[in-house]
Amino acid sequence: MGKDQQPSDTRERFIQAATRLFSERGFYGASMDQIAREVGLTKQAMIHHFGTKEKLYGAVLEDISERLMDELAKQGKETPVTFPESIQQIFRYTRKNPLESRVLMRELLDNRSRTNRAGRWYLKPFLDRLNGALKETGAWHKASDADIAARVYQLLGAISYFEVSTATLEAMYSSEQVKSMTEAYPELLAQLADLPPGG
Amino acid sequence: MGKDQQPSDTRERFIQAATRLFSERGFYGASMDQIAREVGLTKQAMIHHFGTKEKLYGAVLEDISERLMDELAKQGKETPVTFPESIQQIFRYTRKNPLESRVLMRELLDNRSRTNRAGRWYLKPFLDRLNGALKETGAWHKASDADIAARVYQLLGAISYFEVSTATLEAMYSSEQVKSMTEAYPELLAQLADLPPGG
DNA sequence: ATTATTCCCTACCATTTGGTAAGAGGTCAA
DNA sequence: TTGACCTCTTACCAAATGGTAGGGAATAAT
Numbered sequence: 001m002g003k004d005q006q007p008s009d010t011r012e013r014f015i016q017a018a019t020r021l022f023s024e025r026g027f028y029g030a031s032m033d034q035i036a037r038e039v040g041l042t043k044q045a046m047i048h049h050f051g052t053k054e055k056l057y058g059a060v061l062e063d064i065s066e067r068l069m070d071e072l073a074k075q076g077k078e079t080p081v082t083f084p085e086s087i088q089q090i091f092r093y094t095r096k097n098p099l100e101s102r103v104l105m106r107e108l109l110d111n112r113s114r115t116n117r118a119g120r121w122y123l124k125p126f127l128d129r130l131n132g133a134l135k136e137t138g139a140w141h142k143a144s145d146a147d148i149a150a151r152v153y154q155l156l157g158a159i160s161y162f163e164v165s166t167a168t169l170e171a172m173y174s175s176e177q178v179k180s181m182t183e184a185y186p187e188l189l190a191q192l193a194d195l196p197p198g199g
Numbered sequence: 200m201g202k203d204q205q206p207s208d209t210r211e212r213f214i215q216a217a218t219r220l221f222s223e224r225g226f227y228g229a230s231m232d233q234i235a236r237e238v239g240l241t242k243q244a245m246i247h248h249f250g251t252k253e254k255l256y257g258a259v260l261e262d263i264s265e266r267l268m269d270e271l272a273k274q275g276k277e278t279p280v281t282f283p284e285s286i287q288q289i290f291r292y293t294r295k296n297p298l299e300s301r302v303l304m305r306e307l308l309d310n311r312s313r314t315n316r317a318g319r320w321y322l323k324p325f326l327d328r329l330n331g332a333l334k335e336t337g338a339w340h341k342a343s344d345a346d347i348a349a350r351v352y353q354l355l356g357a358i359s360y361f362e363v364s365t366a367t368l369e370a371m372y373s374s375e376q377v378k379s380m381t382e383a384y385p386e387l388l389a390q391l392a393d394l395p396p397g398g
Numbered sequence: 399a400t401t402a403t404t405c406c407c408t409a410c411c412a413t414t415t416g417g418t419a420a421g422a423g424g425t426c427a428a
Numbered sequence: 429t430t431g432a433c434c435t436c437t438t439a440c441c442a443a444a445t446g447g448t449a450g451g452g453a454a455t456a457a458t
Contacts, residue, residue, distance in 0.1 A: 010405080026308070030298070031228030032446065038443065043446085045406050102308060108364045109305055121370060150380040153364070154357050154387060161356025165307045171320060173348060181349040188353060192391060231416065233427085244436050252416065318429080401458080407452075415447065422437070428430085 011041045011049050011059075018060050023102035026111055027057055058122075061107060063123040064100045068093070072129055083137045084193035086130065088186045089154050094163045095182075101163040126153065139196040147197050155193060212238045216257050222301035226256055226309055238380075257321075257352060264300045264321040267292070271328055280335045283392035285329065287356050287385045293362045296383075299360040301340040318321050323381060326351065346396050 021030035032053055036043040050056040071093050075081055083091075094101040099104040104123070130152045134140050140148060162185060170178050216237040220229035231252055235242040249255040270292050276282055279286075293300040303322070329351045333339050339347060359386060368377050 019364075028225060029309075031444075033444080041405095042407065044448090047447070050407065092253060105304070106225075106308055109301055109308075109365050112333050116412085121367070144379070146376040146379040147383060149368075149376065150383055152273075153361065153368070153380075154384075155296050156359030157357050157364070161307075162352065163359075165352070165356070166310075168307050168320070169348075169352070173345075173349065177345040177348065179392050180343070180345045181352075184346060184349055185353075188349065191394065195390065224429085230414075232414080240435095241437065243418090246417070247435065402455105402457075404455075405453090407450100409449085409451105411448080412446100415443080416441105418441080419439085420437100421429090421439105425432105425434080427432085 014046055015063050016050060016058055018056055019099050019103060022057065022060060026106050038162045060103060061122040064103060065126055068101065068126045084190040086133055087189050091159045091189055095160055095179040098163055101160050105160050105164050121124045143146055143197040155189060158189065213245050213248060214258055214262050217255055218298050218392060219303060221256065222298040223258060225305050256337045260321040263302060264325055266299065267325045282333050283389040285332055286388050290385055290388055293358055300359050304359050304363050308343055316337050342396040354388060357388065
């Protein structure tokens, strides 16, 4: 937020560790002491940087949101890309950064109960950007904003859910099966992303 | 599990309260004291019935799994139903029972970190049943188990994710938009469920 | 040289956590 | 009537929780 926001390295390391622990155990399950010790500093050092646990968590979300935006920006820089490609890229990104998917998913779950005080929803710009991309796509020019948002959300849902549940899948099915599912998934996503709107 | 498993009413009430609080705050966020006070009894009374927090949680999962199976069984009783109809029914069910969706989603998230000791995965029969239903569908007869599981998982993912994130959606978009998205969603699901396998 | 600021520490603290110990009151069988 | 459960209670407990208070060392600004 305000301030100069120099990464300060230490701050960055706290955010990294917090991302890991929040992703594994959730907001309530991860303790400040744990996170700080992961970095090799004390809980109070962390409090010095972030103030409260809530604010630390906010910093983590902000960080994730930025990375997702960067990913999309990076993509569009050279070649104009299609919407399905964007979706596949997000999928690949979440595969490479599973921790962030988990934090995001948890945020959606916790959001309702934790006081949504700031009212600031860190992911909104990212979603708006995807919505815009879909709107530019052939059959979607005339689609309503709601239809567009629904499709985008469905795709993100499928992506997050897949990533998040991989561990469970592996416990239920053979790891070969999981592997072939994982490989087949981008194509499935692309199919769905290409599906024209409405019934 | 073992024992006679008489519902015992009190036990049932504990499970109900636990479902609510686990869905709102997750495994770590919900305290035994909170849950018990919700029922109007003491934490120790609850411990008497369930032993530990983990076991209480297990009972909650077991309960949810049973309800989902019942829902599918109820459906198939009179008319043979199509796979898309099953999916839509699950969607309607999760809409009516949002707490359970949330608990399920959280379970997927927590599963990895919490010692998956029992190795018992309460949802497996439910998933197997859906997989079976899809296999009976036209173009899916020859599809691989992995492809089938992938499709089922994608659909369940889209359903859970949608339900779970409704609160967040409402914070981001107008509630009218959310409403129309919600109404459009079953058709989207049916479309996806009808989509033939492979690329 | 001195002040202010940043970063991090030790020392606490009240509260809450999951869980144990021991027993009270009731029901039911022998 | 005795004794064995079952259900639920009060009384504890050690450990962990998020957070405060205050200071020490280094760096930067004056």
